[in-house]
Amino acid sequence: MYSPEFRLLLEACRFRGCGSDISSAYEIAERESPDWNVLVESTSFHRIGPQMLSLLGMIPGGVVPSPVLDKLKDTVQDNLVRQLRYVSEFFHISEWLAEEGIEAIPFKGFWLGESAYGDIGARESSDIDLFIDLKNLEAVKRIMTSKGYEGHETLDLLTDDYVRREIAEYNFGRYEEGVRVAHIEFHWRSAMTFYRMDISGNDLRSQVMPGILQGREIPVFSPAANLLLAVMHHGGKDCYWQLRQVLDIAHILRRNPDLDAEWLLAQAERFHVTTLLLLGVRLAHELTGVEVPEAFAGCLSDKRLERIVRGRFRLMALPLAGLELYKDRLASWLFKIRSRDGLWVKGSMAIYTLRKVIAPRMVPERWRHYFFNRKIRRPAVG
Numbered sequence: 001m002y003s004p005e006f007r008l009l010l011e012a013c014r015f016r017g018c019g020s021d022i023s024s025a026y027e028i029a030e031r032e033s034p035d036w037n038v039l040v041e042s043t044s045f046h047r048i049g050p051q052m053l054s055l056l057g058m059i060p061g062g063v064v065p066s067p068v069l070d071k072l073k074d075t076v077q078d079n080l081v082r083q084l085r086y087v088s089e090f091f092h093i094s095e096w097l098a099e100e101g102i103e104a105i106p107f108k109g110f111w112l113g114e115s116a117y118g119d120i121g122a123r124e125s126s127d128i129d130l131f132i133d134l135k136n137l138e139a140v141k142r143i144m145t146s147k148g149y150e151g152h153e154t155l156d157l158l159t160d161d162y163v164r165r166e167i168a169e170y171n172f173g174r175y176e177e178g179v180r181v182a183h184i185e186f187h188w189r190s191a192m193t194f195y196r197m198d199i200s201g202n203d204l205r206s207q208v209m210p211g212i213l214q215g216r217e218i219p220v221f222s223p224a225a226n227l228l229l230a231v232m233h234h235g236g237k238d239c240y241w242q243l244r245q246v247l248d249i250a251h252i253l254r255r256n257p258d259l260d261a262e263w264l265l266a267q268a269e270r271f272h273v274t275t276l277l278l279l280g281v282r283l284a285h286e287l288t289g290v291e292v293p294e295a296f297a298g299c300l301s302d303k304r305l306e307r308i309v310r311g312r313f314r315l316m317a318l319p320l321a322g323l324e325l326y327k328d329r330l331a332s333w334l335f336k337i338r339s340r341d342g343l344w345v346k347g348s349m350a351i352y353t354l355r356k357v358i359a360p361r362m363v364p365e366r367w368r369h370y371f372f373n374r375k376i377r378r379p380a381v382g
Contacts, residue, residue, distance in 0.1 A: 015289050109123075116223075337353065
């Protein structure tokens, strides 16, 4: 049995008109005395402030304390202001890059809010994610630095060969009076090499299409490509441990019932993420009630997926302290391996985990550098 707080989180994510109204939420709020502080903290962790405010705002009779609603309103307003600022930031960046013939395609972030949620403020996000071609990385670094953005110092210590071969993104920050006001991530593949799902801009080229953002035409990925990237990031990297990750998939499916399932399934098989895709679709259906496209209908009766789905919801229902610990624990690495398709992929990920994650923690700190490839760092100067 889930706690009253987690059940309210689930109710907030439920699509209205999918067999759910606010009566269940009203009953939980009135009769089960949820810990409102825990609810607010959990809402923040799962990044579903707009959805929770929408739900609690419909509960009548002063059942929800006013300070709780006020705090959620502040969170939602702050997020909206941040997304609008990020859109403006994106327009500037895309113009600077376009002057040198560089295309930057937004994904996740404000673009999912606009294209999948239907409201740029309905999805919480804390950064700007842009897809670029790897060949343009040095030009991007030069342009962004010239505009006052600060690059990732740790990545600058690594050799160019290692960054291109192993890393998936390069990050910039913009600071005002020492405070970071913008965080921009330039991606040239979906994830670090370890994850064995190295989909690149070339793989997605056929899925680039025009999109409209605040009345301006920009290059974007198709709904099928956005869903694939969401599955890889939220499932393959983050293990589906936050409700908003599942909510992203649900909104893409709801907004795009006719997405190119044939292309999506073919790419999922190619990059060994079919299980992650079907798991994400099943989680989205269970969480929100979203209709599952016919091409994925088999996931609804798959007993193995059902067991994994139950496990993911049990994980997300843990107290926040337990959830925070999970991300760096062996259990999360095991999920990343077990949820992938293909023995070669599982084996290579297992070897990496053993060598880079487990083994260094089992030896004295002074010896740990022997488990780290020293060739990845640039030689010291001077």
